[in-house]
Amino acid sequence: MFYYLTLTRSLEQRLVNLYRQGKVIGGLYSSLGQEGESVASAYALQSGDILSPLIRNLGSMLVMGARPVEILRQYMAKQTSPTAGREMNLHFNDFDLGYLGQISPLGDMIPVMAGICLSFKVRGEPRVGLVYIGDGGASTGTFHEGVNFAAVQAVPLVVIVEHNGWAYSTPTAEQTATLRLADKAKAYGIPGITVDGNDVLAVYAATKDAVARAREGGGTSLIEVVTYRRKGHAEHDDQRYQPKDEIAHWADTNDPVDRYVATLLGQGWATDDDMDAARQRVRAELDVAVAECEDDPLPEGAMALSQVYASPPEEERLWFRRLDG
Amino acid sequence: MAEVTYLEALRQGLFEEMERDKEVLILGQDVGKYGGAFKVTEGFQERFGEARVIDTPISEAAIVGAAAGAAHMGMRPVVEMQFMDFISCAYDMLTNYVATARYRAGLSTPIVVRGPSGGYVRGGPFHSQNPEAAFFHTPGLKLVCPATARDAKGLIKAAIRDDDPVIYFEHKYLYRRIKEDLPEGDEILTPIGQARVANEGTDLTIVTWSAMVWKALESAEIIEKEDGASVEVLDLRTLLPMDDEAIIASVRKTNKVLIVHEDTRTGGVAGEIAARINEKAFEWLDGPIMRVTAHDTPVPYAPPLEDFVLPQTEDVVKSARWLLAY
Ligand SMILES: Cc1ncc(C[n+]2csc(CCOP(=O)(O)OP(=O)(O)O)c2C)c(N)n1
Ligand SMILES: [Mg+2]
Numbered sequence: 063m064f065y066y067l068t069l070t071r072s073l074e075q076r077l078v079n080l081y082r083q084g085k086v087i088g089g090l091y092s093s094l095g096q097e098g099e100s101v102a103s104a105y106a107l108q109s110g111d112i113l114s115p116l117i118r119n120l121g122s123m124l125v126m127g128a129r130p131v132e133i134l135r136q137y138m139a140k141q142t143s144p145t146a147g148r149e150m151n152l153h154f155n156d157f158d159l160g161y162l163g164q165i166s167p168l169g170d171m172i173p174v175m176a177g178i179c180l181s182f183k184v185r186g187e188p189r190v191g192l193v194y195i196g197d198g199g200a201s202t203g204t205f206h207e208g209v210n211f212a213a214v215q216a217v218p219l220v221v222i223v224e225h226n227g228w229a230y231s232t233p234t235a236e237q238t239a240t241l242r243l244a245d246k247a248k249a250y251g252i253p254g255i256t257v258d259g260n261d262v263l264a265v266y267a268a269t270k271d272a273v274a275r276a277r278e279g280g281g282t283s284l285i286e287v288v289t290y291r292r293k294g295h296a297e298h299d300d301q302r303y304q305p306k307d308e309i310a311h312w313a314d315t316n317d318p319v320d321r322y323v324a325t326l327l328g329q330g331w332a333t334d335d336d337m338d339a340a341r342q343r344v345r346a347e348l349d350v351a352v353a354e355c356e357d358d359p360l361p362e363g364a365m366a367l368s369q370v371y372a373s374p375p376e377e378e379r380l381w382f383r384r385l386d387g
Numbered sequence: 388m389a390e391v392t393y394l395e396a397l398r399q400g401l402f403e404e405m406e407r408d409k410e411v412l413i414l415g416q417d418v419g420k421y422g423g424a425f426k427v428t429e430g431f432q433e434r435f436g437e438a439r440v441i442d443t444p445i446s447e448a449a450i451v452g453a454a455a456g457a458a459h460m461g462m463r464p465v466v467e468m469q470f471m472d473f474i475s476c477a478y479d480m481l482t483n484y485v486a487t488a489r490y491r492a493g494l495s496t497p498i499v500v501r502g503p504s505g506g507y508v509r510g511g512p513f514h515s516q517n518p519e520a521a522f523f524h525t526p527g528l529k530l531v532c533p534a535t536a537r538d539a540k541g542l543i544k545a546a547i548r549d550d551d552p553v554i555y556f557e558h559k560y561l562y563r564r565i566k567e568d569l570p571e572g573d574e575i576l577t578p579i580g581q582a583r584v585a586n587e588g589t590d591l592t593i594v595t596w597s598a599m600v601w602k603a604l605e606s607a608e609i610i611e612k613e614d615g616a617s618v619e620v621l622d623l624r625t626l627l628p629m630d631d632e633a634i635i636a637s638v639r640k641t642n643k644v645l646i647v648h649e650d651t652r653t654g655g656v657a658g659e660i661a662a663r664i665n666e667k668a669f670e671w672l673d674g675p676i677m678r679v680t681a682h683d684t685p686v687p688y689a690p691p692l693e694d695f696v697l698p699q700t701e702d703v704v705k706s707a708r709w710l711l712a713y
Binding site: 087088139140141145146147148149150153165166167168169198199201202203204229230231232236237238303360361362363364365366367370 | 416417420421424442444445446447448449469472473475476509510511512513514682683684685687688689690691692693694695696
């Protein structure tokens, strides 16, 4: 897990550099300070399971096997990116590796993941789904309908509610009157627990339990992970509404990577040398990834017309054309 | 006179209405302390308080529904969608509840739902949409789409005062790019339902709205200079109710019509405009009614793809020339 934590943080740092150079075309989002819960929850899945990440769940995708070069290409809108430049950032999927990219409207992925898990259940496959939602996203109608549907159908779904204190500029207390987001589970009649989201091992253990229960036919459950969004909503956001000392407090005393490093050393599970080796490996891999894609071409304009329908293909579908088209 | 941007003009219009009428409320995500994702309501909460400038949860259906309820009680809620792409989350409330309220129950629902729409900003499929056609088909709603700073101000004020529900489509590309001198002190009100001749011409009419007005004006200038032809640009400003008279008057003058919109082609508003011209002024036409629109795809992210999908000035010029030569 240390490797994935380091990879996530380093890849996001590379993206910031590329953003400053104007190479990231659209917005850039960071999971700084909350990488732990993404990595640890995904770590609790096994091959065949499917998760649906949000914009701050890069770590979960990397754990499932997404390659850094794909992420870089997505952000830079390259023709070689998984969506060939049609979609941005983490919005892409690979069912073989086990992830389904989100769309921007928050909450929409919960019913969809309920349906993915419904297919597991109907077919009798021992597979599990996992979906993330923010403290803000949990205010949507689709969240409610999706979790309720999943609960009633008892599909093998784990819902991770990321309580990171903020939804853009809105603090959680203005988002919901529920003090513990895990309490929402009661309303749906499913198990719900709260865990320290920056305690990597606690998140791993809680998710492992929920996944095991789901796999054994125990249905849907909800885990609230308590963490903190240390950067702004996106790279452009000056986050002036977030108290400076609050950010500093989390950075200084409650960083998921620092805490995990302390555990690894304290327990004697890894040495400084082991971790340096992992950091070296990440650096080398990211050097290769950036070099591999930085000069890739952007897509050709006319490629925009492909893949709207399975049939008819785009040539026949041009029921209108530009005049000389 | 003071030079103001499209965004500042909109902000002023909202601010003045908040000052004028204490029944005007603002609801939306991050509109209060933060002043909105694009800062349209910056400083409003300090001025008008948390009770009238309300930061809401991420619950579009609830925001619109609650606005409707408050409007039934005589308030004038203005709802901000952080991006108009998310208005679809409130589609049921708007089309089934709000739009039918007067007809089925005699209820007045004077709400305004406003927010940034439109592309050309590398926003990808969910931050670039022009969802006007989805609501154009719903009787009971009014739709306005300002292209200028003056109308950004004049239409928001008119929308708030209107007794019917109004969806107000801003164009995020214009926010800080368009500037205009506006008189200080005078009240600026743009009547809903009235088009505006943005450029007088005699040989061809371009019917358009929102950001496409500027592409049409640019095209008119190019054609004037390079072809010596005179192009009239009609800025509809309001899509519902549509100013048929202004459209027909221009058609009678130029006898050729090109309709330009940024939204996709199939089922787009241009089809309805063409049908109305066909019904009301067929004998005045000297050529087919043509359209320049986006291609029928979602709005893609990569710049070359987005540029290909969305209408460009060259596309407008090309179609206009073809029609002029017809
Ligand atoms: C339905 C919908 N409304 C509004 C938005 C705009 N928006 C994007 S992210 C965001 C805040 C999300 O906060 P949260 O769910 O807590 O996730 P976090 O950013 O903290 O990871 C908002 C309002 C959206 N994406 N979808
Ligand atoms: Mg949050």
